[in-house]
Amino acid sequence: MLLIRSQFANLIMYLLLAIIGIFGLPLAIWSRSGALIVIKAYCASVFWTYRVICGLHVEFRGKVPEGEVLICSKHMSFLDVLMLAYMLPRVKFIMKRELIWAPVVGFYGWRIGCPPVVRGKKGSAIQAMVKHLEADKDTGQTIIFPQGTRVLPGAKVAYKVGPGVIYTRMKKTCLPVATNVGVFWARRSAVRYPGTAVMEFLEPIPPGLGVKEFMSKLENVIETNSDRLMVEAGYDFKK
Numbered sequence: 001m002l003l004i005r006s007q008f009a010n011l012i013m014y015l016l017l018a019i020i021g022i023f024g025l026p027l028a029i030w031s032r033s034g035a036l037i038v039i040k041a042y043c044a045s046v047f048w049t050y051r052v053i054c055g056l057h058v059e060f061r062g063k064v065p066e067g068e069v070l071i072c073s074k075h076m077s078f079l080d081v082l083m084l085a086y087m088l089p090r091v092k093f094i095m096k097r098e099l100i101w102a103p104v105v106g107f108y109g110w111r112i113g114c115p116p117v118v119r120g121k122k123g124s125a126i127q128a129m130v131k132h133l134e135a136d137k138d139t140g141q142t143i144i145f146p147q148g149t150r151v152l153p154g155a156k157v158a159y160k161v162g163p164g165v166i167y168t169r170m171k172k173t174c175l176p177v178a179t180n181v182g183v184f185w186a187r188r189s190a191v192r193y194p195g196t197a198v199m200e201f202l203e204p205i206p207p208g209l210g211v212k213e214f215m216s217k218l219e220n221v222i223e224t225n226s227d228r229l230m231v232e233a234g235y236d237f238k239k
Contacts, residue, residue, distance in 0.1 A: 002054075006192040009053040016045050021104035028111050035111040036090065043086035055194030056184055060087055062201030068139040069204070070172040072163045072218055074226045075145035076153070076182030083181070083199045090140030094129060094162075113140075117162075129162065141175075142166070146218060150187040153180075153235050159219045164211035174205040176218055178225035183233045198229050 024038030050056040058079075065071070066089055073084060085091050093109065097116040100106045115129050144166065146159040167174050181197040202221055205214065227237070 002193070003191055005053050006190060009050050009192060010190075012049050012053070013046050016042060016049070017104055020045065021108065028108060032112055035108055039085050039108055039112070043082045046082055047086070050192055054192040056192050057196045058083055059196050059198045060201075061198060064088065064201055065141055065175050065204075068172065069141055070163065070166055070170070070174045071141050071143040071177060072146050072174055072222065073143060073177035074179045074222050075147060075150050076179060077150055077185040077187055079181045079185045079197055080179050080199060083179075083197070084143055084177070087199070088141040088143070092140055092142055094142065094144045115142075129166070142172075146215075146222070151182070152186055153182040153230055154237050159215055161211065161215065163218065164215045167205075167207065167209075167214050168211055171207040173207060174214070174218065176202040176205065176222045176225075178202060178222055178229055180226065180229035180233045180235070183230050183235045195233060198233070200225060200229060 020038060020042045024035075024041070027034030027038050047058050051058075060083070064087055071084065071088065073080065075081075081093070084093075092113045092115070094117055095109055095114045097118045099109060100116055117129050144163050146163045147157045148160045148162075149157065151157050163174070166172065177199060179197070179199045181199070184193045184195050184197050202225055205217060205221075209217070231237070
């Protein structure tokens with residue numbers, strides 16, 4: 001029964017993406033702020049859908065930043081993307097270049113100024129990403145997922161150097177974000193489990209550290225706090 005409810009909720013999520021995305025086009029074309037309004041409306045509708053159908057709630061903890069800051073977040077599923085997009089006032093994601101061509105998602109990503117990244121290019125991709133960010137004069141919260149991909153609960157995936165380069169080159173304050181969403185909505189899982197998915201905004205890391213020191217601190221604080229949230233949610237790391 002849980003699988004059936006999950007798939008029904010997934011279907012509604014995709015239908016809402018098409019409906020809200022299309023009807024919100026005039027607002028999105030009008031301005032970046034208009035596009036953000038549409039995105040946040042979509043996120044809220046998805047949260048409501050999963051709460052009603054699957055018993056999956058979302059909860060936010062910590063102080064949400066409002067100014068220009070680099071957000072480095074644990075990435076476990078599409079749910080944490082929605083939570084970040086909903087809660088941050090002027091958000092933009094560093095996203096895979098392929099997503100530019102994705103229906104609805106690609107247009108809105110482009111409209112809010114998401115820098116596209118070509119996977120596998122390493123150094124040149126990082127340089128292009130930084131150049132894009134420096135050229136964008138619209139301040140806000142830039143989100144990067146340090147592991148570069150969705151990660152299953154308990155999985156150990158190395159952190160990539162991209163966040164460190166942005167942090168040092170642009171001299172931005174970094175706000176680490178921990179989450180346990182993978183316990184309830186894991187990558188490539190067809191089931192959405194009931195419970196409370198938590199996203200926690202942690203203490204900021206001020207500019208001034210070197211890349212190596214920054215990356216070490218970032219990984220430690222995100223992994224430690226994400227593990228804590230997963231344990232609170234009932235996840236057993238020994239299984």
